[in-house]
Amino acid sequence: MIIGLTAAPAPTTYGPYMSRQSLELLKGTLDIVLLKTLEAGPRHGYGISRWVRDATGEDLSIDEGALYPALRRLEKRGFVESEWGVSDTGRDAKFYHLTPDGERELASAVDTWERYVSAMSRVLGAASRA
Amino acid sequence: MIDDAARGSRRTGGQGKRRLLSKATIRDDVERELEAHVRMRADELVADGWAEEEGLAEARRLLGDQSELAEACVEIAKSHQRAVRRTKAMDAIMQDLRYGLRTVVRSPGFALVAVLTLALGIGANTAMFSVVDGVLLESLPYPDPEELVDVREARQDGGSMSAAWLNFVDWREQNTVFDEMVAYTSFPTTVIGGDEPVTTNVAMVSQGVWSVFGVTPLQGRLTVEADHVVGGAAVVVVSESYWRNQLGARPIEEVRLDLNGVRASVVGVAPATFDYPMDTDVWQPLESTGPQSSSRTAHNWRVVGRLRDGVDVERADEELDAITARVVLTEPDADPDFLAVGVNLQSLRELVVGSARWTLLVLLGAAGLVLLIACTNLASTLLARGANRTRELAVRASMGAGQSRLVRLLITESLILAAAGAAAGVGVGWLLVDLLRRTGPATVPRLQDVGIDGSVLLFAVVVTGLTTLLFGLFPAIRLARSRPQDALRQGSRGNALGGRGLSWTLLVGGEVALALVLIVGSGLLVRSFRSMVSVELGFDASDVVSTPVSLSRLKYESPFDHAAFYDRVAQELEAHPAIESAGVISRIPVGGSLPTGRLELDDNMDRTTVAGYVVTSAGALEALDVPLLRGRHFDERDREETPHVAIVSESFAQENWPGQDPIGRTVTGGGMDNFWEERPFAQVVGVVGDVRYVELGVPPRKVVYFPHTQRPFRIQFGAIMVAEAAGSDASSAAVPLRTTLETADPDIPLEVSTQTELIAESVASREFTMLLLGGFSLLALTLAVVGIYGVVSYSVATRTREMGIRLALGADRTGVVQLVVRSAMGMVVAGLVVGGLAAYFAGQLLEGMLYEVEPGDPLTLVGGVLILGIAGLGASWIPAVLGTRVDPMVTMRAE
Structure with a gap:
């Protein structure tokens, strides 16, 4: 997994649902977010986008469309698997869950991300003191 | 939170990661998933108070362009499927390979014999192909060789x-x-x-x-x-x-x-x-x-x-x-x-390759037969071994391996054997090519440049692939189809070799038939070679040495100077104690060619005949022991200025003067010595026996001899100096011949050899073909014997229980052996019948290479049948005796 340093240029759709300006995801970080949402257990695609909104208090928005190709890519790389089931609202839905490979990938991505963030914080903190 | 949904019922069934989906299913899957998203979003919006219609529309808007999204997802999913399919195939292949290797390693004896068999077969083919490739296909190393044409006048x-x-x-x-x-x-x-x-x-x-x-x-x-x-x-x-x-x-x-x-x-x-x-x-x-x-x-x-x-x-x-x-x-x-009257055109390649083509193709064909036998051999052994594996295969089948999977599994085993055989075979081929290069006759053009190159390796790979199919596919299909219960049921009423009577008859019989073709073919060549080397030469070669001599026309201007030089040398040689007689002759017998042309007879320029024209000294005819039948040899009376004389061969005399005395008749060389302007007729003074001048296989030609003292024209471009040893050892004359010539003129290049060597050289190409084909047929015989032995001993081994019962019930041990041998010989005899017919037709292909032996020579055919029949009897009797030398009680308790 690659964590990019530049912000995604993709246009983000802000619905009336979002009351304030959300942060765009950094390129490549979508994968970590998706793996993280599956850490607790299987979810369907809509559930994942709900969870992200809930967990971040709508600070972070996921382009709903981008979610599905990303899930398919993770599936291709063997980090998640999927199967059809029924949602708690009684609708057919495709549920994704982490594979052992996915769990390892998540752990290593989180680690990399944390080191990145702390390094960035140090750099930015130092700059502001200068 | 909606985690709980994971525990929802899975009424649509699991979709495991290795489950393969069709394209339509993938699209359906993607569209359903996106639609589910929209529905769930809409549900939530409605719960938040949206009207149903607007909620649905808003949900769609939020998701974005649904069909574009679906397209992107389908693409990813399809590439996922491809990757899965590849991995799955690789996994299966690796699994087959691992399984195959285990099976092969488990019986190292069988593997060794199989690899060796294949190595010999593939090696023989690789070697012959590299020769054919180098000699026939690349024999003209010039640009656009197909445009080069040899042009001759047509008579x-x-x-x-x-x-x-x-x-x-x-x-x-x-x-x-x-x-x-x-x-x-x-x-x-x-x-x-x-x-x-x-x-x-x-x-x-x-x-x-x-x-x-x-x-x-x-x-x-x-x-x-x-x-x-x-x-x-x-x-x-x-x-x-x-x-x-x-x-x-x-x-x-x-x-x-x-x-x-x-x-x-x-x-x-x-x-x-x-x-x-x-x-x-x-x-x-x-x-x-x-x-x-x-x-x-x-x-x-x-x-x-x-x-x-x-x-x-x-x-x-x-x-x-x-x-x-x-x-x-x-x-x-x-x-x-x-x-x-016109021209005869021939592609230059045809001309250069000439007679070598047929020989090489026959040898390549023979190598192919050897490989075919090797394949048949392996197929029958695999089938025999398979009889012991029906249980294992049945277990695999019951665990879900389909028939095609079982076939693939068995083919993989064959492929492992073939690959090892091919690797060893290329090594064998390399050794063989080296041997051919060193021992091959000079008549095969460009043999020295032959080597194993890319196209030869490609050939080896293709041959190996075909080989695998040939020997692996048949038993694989047989075994994959067989079910243990069938085997059991058939066992009791099949022939004494087990239930697969027909398969085995085909395989063993086929092997025997192919081997017979090769044995008969090489037998024909051996007989032909023997009759050729025992042919009446018309002269005594055993005690003669000779060398080609060519004098510089700077030093020896007139043809008579040449004649005088040779006379001087001959005189010195005859004075040597190791030399009996010596002389000069324009052509050496069995030397490959004889100048032939029109001659005139009986003082009449219009009475003509065609015959060979040889210039010689009396000493040369004596050294060669060409028998004088009538009249006299040339002698010191026959000088430049005395009336011209000639000696004719027996057949010349018979043809031109039948029933008359040739002595005293006249003959002249016409265009053959046309520097003689007056063309004086020469009087015939003697008749000598016929001599084979061209080669062993070519009947003697009619010849007229003229003395070198009178008509030296044809010796001034080169002649042969011959010397007969005083003892029986030809080589004792070699040193005097060389030193005398070297002393007389140190500028003459010499190449002294015994006449026996020259004769051996003239049949070298035939001998080479005979030895190669003989080698192939020995190999074929060995493989056939190994094949029969293998099949009989395997079948006896798998039927020890039945043997035990028979013996326990009082059957005579000899009777049981006879039963086994009889059914084995049934297959051998079937093979001999088919092979005999095939050998008869294959013999026709050799016709051009045979000398005084008919392609359908009955003696050779019967000989081949006897050799194979006896070998087959031995190969089935020995394992039958060994296999029945068991204690009935032991074998019966074993089950």
Whole structure:
């Protein structure tokens, strides 16, 4: 997994649902977010986008469309698997869950991300003191 | 939170990661998933108070372009599916390989025999193919070799003659089908000027030779138009090998050579790739040697042309035929027997490869048969072994392996064996090629350049693939189909070798049939070779040594000087205690060729006959022990100034003077010694026995001998000095012959060999074919025996229980052995019958290679059948006896 340093240029759709300006995801970080949402257990695609909104208090928005190709890519790389089931609202839905490979990938991505963030914080903190 | 949904019922079934989906299913899956998203979003919006319709629309808007999204997802999913499919295939292959390797390793004895068998089969084929590839396919290393055509004059009777100079000139000037035509001739000449005098081939070539063959010089320049004119300076081009070996690869500017009395400057070196005519060391512009004969019946020149683009041989043939028919009319007085009526064209490749082609193809075919036997052998062994594996295979089948999977599994095993066999086979092939290069006869062109290259390796790979299919597929399908219960049921009523009677008859019988074809084929060659070497030569070769001698015409100007030189040497030799008699002769018997032409008889220039023409001293005929049947040998009475005499061979006398006394009749050499202007008739003074001059397999020709003292014309271009040893050991005469000649003239290159060696050389090519084919048939016999032995011992081993029961019930041990042997011999006999028929037809393919043996020779056929029959009996009897030497109680308790 690659964590990019530049912000995604993709246009983000802000619905009336979002009351304030959300942060765009950094390129490549979508994968970590998706793996993280599956850490607790299987979810369907809509559930994942709900969870992200809930967990971040709508600070972070996921382009709903981008979610599905990303899930398919993770599936291709063997980090998640999927199967059809029924949602708690009684609708057919495709549920994704982490594979052992996915769990390892998540752990290593989180680690990399944390080191990145702390390094960035140090750099930015130092700059502001200068 | 909606985690709980994971625990929802899975009514649509699991979709495991290895489950393969069709394209339609993938799209459906993606669309359903996106639609589910929209629905759930809409549900939530409605719960938040949206109207149903608006909620749905908003949900769609939020998701974005649904079909574009679906497209992107489908693409990813499809590439996922492809990756899964690949991995799955690789996994299966690896699994098959692992399983196959385990099976192979578990029976190392079988694996070793199998690999060895295949290595011999593939090795023989690789070697023969590399020879065929090198000799037949790459024999003309010139650009566009298919455009090169050999042109000869056609006689009335359809035979071919070399071309007359004027005819060649007319062809060259009038044709529209050739880019270029060249005339050439070549003969052995003494070349002085290098490190030592050598006799080598000097070719006279006409203008254009270099562009016909696309030659560029290695050093210096090639001859140009200014060199190819009457009276042009004497310049020559030498071969790379002459330049390296005789001129020390030094700069050529200063080098001058003496070619039989002509001094010539070397202007260039031709690269080693140019070797035409074969084994030429010096090329000389033929135009510079003077004006050529203006007779259209002087057949002195060989002609090669390069066809224009897109012109085929037939068209060229028609056009040259027409030109020839037109131009010969200018010579109405010429002898029609020797005047061209048209041309005979032949591709140059055909000419160069010549008779080697058929021999090599036969040998390649034989190697193919050996491989086929090896395959049959393995197939039957695999099938026999498979009988012990039905349980294992049934277990695999019950665990879900389909028939095709089982076949693949078994084929993989075969492939492992074949791959190992191929690797070892290429090694065997390399050794064989090396052996062929070192021992092969000189008559096979370019044999020295043969090697294992890319195309040979490709051939080996293809052969290995076919081999695997051949020996692996049949048993694999048989075994995959068989079910243990079938095997059990069949076992009790099959023949004594088990239930697969027909399969085994096919395999064992096929093997025997193929082996019989090879054995009979090589038997025919052996018989033919034996009758050839025991042929009546017409002279005694055992105590004779000889050397070709060619005197420089600078030192010996007149042909009579040559004759005098040879007489002097012969006298000195005969004075030597180790020498019985010695002399000079224009042709050595079994020397490969004999100049033949028109001779006139009985003082009548119109009474003609065609016969061989030999110039000899009396000493040479005595040394060769050619029997004198009537009259006398030449002697000191026959001198330049005395009346001319001749000796004729027995068959010459019989044909021309049947029932009459040939002594006192007259004969003259006509065009054969046409430097004699007055052409005096010579009186026949003796009759000698017929001699085989050409080669062992060619019947003796009618010959007239003239004394070298009177008609030395034909010995001035080279002759043979022969010496007969005083004792029975020919080689004791070799040293005196060499030293006497060297003392007489140190500039003569010598090549002393015994007559026995020359004869062996003349049959070397036949011997080579015979030995190779013999080797292949021995291999075939061995493989067939191993195959029969294997099948019988396996089948006996799998049926020990039945044997035990039979013995326990009081059956006679001999009876049981007989039962087994009888059913094995049934298969062998079936094979012999089919093989006998096949061998009869295969023998026809060898017809051109046989001498005094019929292709359907019954003795050879019966011999082959007996050899294989006895070998087959042994190969089935031994394992039958060993297999039944069991205690019935032990075998019965074992189950």
